[in-house]
Amino acid sequence: MDKKAGKETKILWVLKALLLSYVVTGALLLLLALLLYRLQLDEQAVSAGIVAVYIAATLIGGLAAGKMARSRRFLWGLATGILYFVLLILITLGVYRTLDGSGIHMATTFVLCAGGGMVGGMIS
Helix, strand or coil: CHHHHHHHHHHHHHHHHHHHHHHHHHHHHHHHHHHHHHHCCCHHHHHHHHHHHHHHHHHHHHHHHHHHHCCCHHHHHHHHHHHHHHHHHHHHHHHHCCCCCCHHHHHHHHHHHHHHHHHHHHHC
16 A cells, blocks of 8 residues: 555656646746747747746756655656656647657757756756
8 A cells, every 4th residue: 555655646746846847837938928029039049948948847847856756856857857748749749730840859859858857856
């Protein structure tokens, strides 16, 4: 019974960290939209802003997962970053019904999300 409760607790840690990551994503994307409106940003600046949002959101999610886990924190942060990427892909597939990005773009986004979560877990 204790092992089952432990697994449920770990799943809840990751889900809480993912929820926090997506709340941060929403807030930062709203801020980016406001900056786009006010400052008339070009496409390169918006793309850089989106990359920064990915990194910041997974870093904060990894921090939260690492704080809750207290052991093997970098693995829990890494798991949070990977699940963030998977959920991002699923949302993209649900909205656009296709993945138009190149393979290199997808791989880069995966590395950014996984790395951001892992670094967050390591510094937690």
